[in-house]
Amino acid sequence: MMNEPRFFVRDIPVYGDVILAPMAGYSDVPHRALCRSFGSCMQYTEFVAAEDILGGSRKPARLMDFKPDEHPRVAQIFSHSADRLFNAAVSVLERFSPDILDINMGCSTRRVSGRGAGVGMMKTPLLVAEVFERLAKELPIPITGKIRLGWEENENYVEIGRIMQESGASLVAIHPRTKEQKYNGEARWAAIAELKQALSIPVIGNGDITTPADINTMLAYTGCDAVMIGRGAIGNPWIFARRSRAELTTAQLFDAIRFHFHEMIAYHDTTHGLSMFRKFVKKYLESYPLSREQVRELMTAADVPMFLMRLAQVEHELESAEKIGASKLAQLPSTG
Numbered sequence: 001m002m003n004e005p006r007f008f009v010r011d012i013p014v015y016g017d018v019i020l021a022p023m024a025g026y027s028d029v030p031h032r033a034l035c036r037s038f039g040s041c042m043q044y045t046e047f048v049a050a051e052d053i054l055g056g057s058r059k060p061a062r063l064m065d066f067k068p069d070e071h072p073r074v075a076q077i078f079s080h081s082a083d084r085l086f087n088a089a090v091s092v093l094e095r096f097s098p099d100i101l102d103i104n105m106g107c108s109t110r111r112v113s114g115r116g117a118g119v120g121m122m123k124t125p126l127l128v129a130e131v132f133e134r135l136a137k138e139l140p141i142p143i144t145g146k147i148r149l150g151w152e153e154n155e156n157y158v159e160i161g162r163i164m165q166e167s168g169a170s171l172v173a174i175h176p177r178t179k180e181q182k183y184n185g186e187a188r189w190a191a192i193a194e195l196k197q198a199l200s201i202p203v204i205g206n207g208d209i210t211t212p213a214d215i216n217t218m219l220a221y222t223g224c225d226a227v228m229i230g231r232g233a234i235g236n237p238w239i240f241a242r243r244s245r246a247e248l249t250t251a252q253l254f255d256a257i258r259f260h261f262h263e264m265i266a267y268h269d270t271t272h273g274l275s276m277f278r279k280f281v282k283k284y285l286e287s288y289p290l291s292r293e294q295v296r297e298l299m300t301a302a303d304v305p306m307f308l309m310r311l312a313q314v315e316h317e318l319e320s321a322e323k324i325g326a327s328k329l330a331q332l333p334s335t336g
């Protein structure tokens with residue numbers, strides 16, 4: 001964390017330049033707490049349908065839950081309807097007290113974008129203008145949005161960014177791929193630089209960051225105010241401290257895995273927490289020399305004691321391998 005704000009979202013200071021991306025199925029309270037402990041400086045919920053907020057579903061209460069000290073906290077919502085977005089925003093403010101409200105204009109799945117929500121909104125600039133004008137005028141907190149390049153036939157990210165800014169948006173985050181690209185091909189960082197040049201409100205750059213060096217490269221190359229990391233942070237929260245997993249000792253790696261696991265079990269119920277943790281543990285261990293069988297055993301542990309026992313076994317094996325590796329290195333002839 002920095003001592004001075006790096007930038008402001010309207011009047012809200014942000015003390016850092018690396019942010020955990022909103023990710024459905026991953027951006028829960030425990031994962032956000034973990035990433036924040038390593039330096040993520042702004043906390044997004046995953047996207048929540050305005051319809052779920054207005055329809056009395058129990059989902060939003062879990063997805064928009066925040067720890068008391070979690071600031072700035074950003075609640076992300078989506079819909080194709082200006083009215084629903086407005087009503088949902090009012091309800092989110094009353095129930096969950098976010099510091100910032102974000103409109104998802106990036107989701108490319110057919111279920112969302114096909115109905116004109118998510119990146120579907122980028123096809124209707126008038127709707128974007130209406131939504132931001134209304135929300136920014138009538139709600140007391142800053143309104144922001146997360147976009148893509150646009151659709152293949154019309155990459156209108158600069159136009160949409162300008163419309164957002166003119167309509168009162170306080171920040172734009174961009175994942176520079178088209179709707180059709182989904183997550184394929186490379187994120188086009190040049191588009192982040194172009195958007196930053198075109199706007200005076202803060203711009204967050206996103207896409208394909210997996211190492212601490214990538215963070216600095218994106219910041220330098222695009223001039224963006226902060227970078228946002230999604231997939232590259234799963235099982236790799238050290239990236240927020242600009243540390244790479246390769247620098248960690250086995251003990252540090254397993255301490256973080258256990259911390260994350262206990263947070264999950266404490267927050268979700270045991271069965272749910274255990275099953276939700278599987279996708280994380282796979283990512284934590286993916287770059288280590290473990291057999292498929294070892295990973296499978298860990299993933300299928302039936303209860304908490306069994307999981308912790310198998311985790312300890314894996315840790316022990318990796319530690320032994322680390323020692324053997326170190327002693328082999330020590331035996332090498334010195335080149336000095």
Ligand SMILES: Cc1cc2nc3c(=O)[nH]c(=O)nc-3n(C[C@H](O)[C@H](O)[C@H](O)COP(=O)(O)O)c2cc1C
Binds near residue numbers: 021046047104208228
């Ligand atoms: C599993 C998953 C879930 C996602 N859910 C959301 C979401 O709820 N809201 C959103 O704005 N973007 C969502 N995204 C997009 C990410 O925020 C980010 O823009 C994208 O993954 C590119 O960044 P990365 O290369 O750092 O992962 C999701 C991405 C993934 C992989």
